[in-house]
Amino acid sequence: MENSEKGYKDKLVRGLLFWGTVNMTAISARDLVEEARKAHSLSHVTTAALGRILMQTAMMSAQLKNSSDNLTVIFDGDGKAGRFVAVGKEGGRVKGYADFPEVELPLKENGKLDVSGAVGTDGELRVIRDLSLKEPYVGRCAITDGEIANDFANYFMKSEQQPSLVYLGVRVDPKTGEVRAASGLLLQPMPFCLESDIELLEKRTGEITRLTRMIEEGNSLEDALGIILDGFDPEFSEEITPAFSCDCSRKKIESALVSLGRDELKDIIEKDGRAELVCRFCQKKYEFGLDELKELLAFAENAGEENDIEE
């Protein structure tokens, strides 16, 4: 039975561990990853890869304060599925895509999906924080592992000098490709956290990797965390509902068409007489007929004239 059928909806929780010395963010996101899989017809391996990236992006975006803030994560690696891009907004809303979502790879020797084969083990991980009124901040680090969680831990250490424990797991049905469970955990000790507590946490790494399986077996996120982090005093203070959600609209696509310029638009009108644009992030189709294109052309011509005057 699926978690959603049991009443366990996707959720993202934030809180503290070790009597307030470790920041904790956790996510259970079966439905979110399944939405992404359906939108992009993801293969098994790209479901796992994009699912992990989307969950981490949601956990990082949960800290955003304004509706105009966004956080973009780009895995620009040498893997078979090309680039992976995810964008997060406040409230745990994320969207994302893979360059080659259909790429499937043989399972690894240990029976697991070959995520690093899809993502690559060489390349760059970029995190762009675009916060209101400030220049976007771009953090970078080399991709070395390609299994995503370690790459993020590496990123936090190298780019933000923040030690972090990152766990991300997506369980995919081997036959249907459907997402059975997906979860993630981000633990970040504060500067005054005791070294001995960090060591205790590190010893739990094996337990932490059971999180997604435990959720698949019917535990709620909080119950599973309570078991895994037993003795570490986990305290939950905030809960939101993450979602795979795209903010594309006909208006945005129209502006994109106008920004192509007069010549390009005339070309489309003469050659095709219509246009179909697909949103990269959610695969939604936007169709434009001849009359609409002519209107946009008129708009582009007016805009062009205004520019001419300014020049």
Ligand SMILES: [Zn+2]
């Ligand atoms: Zn979209």
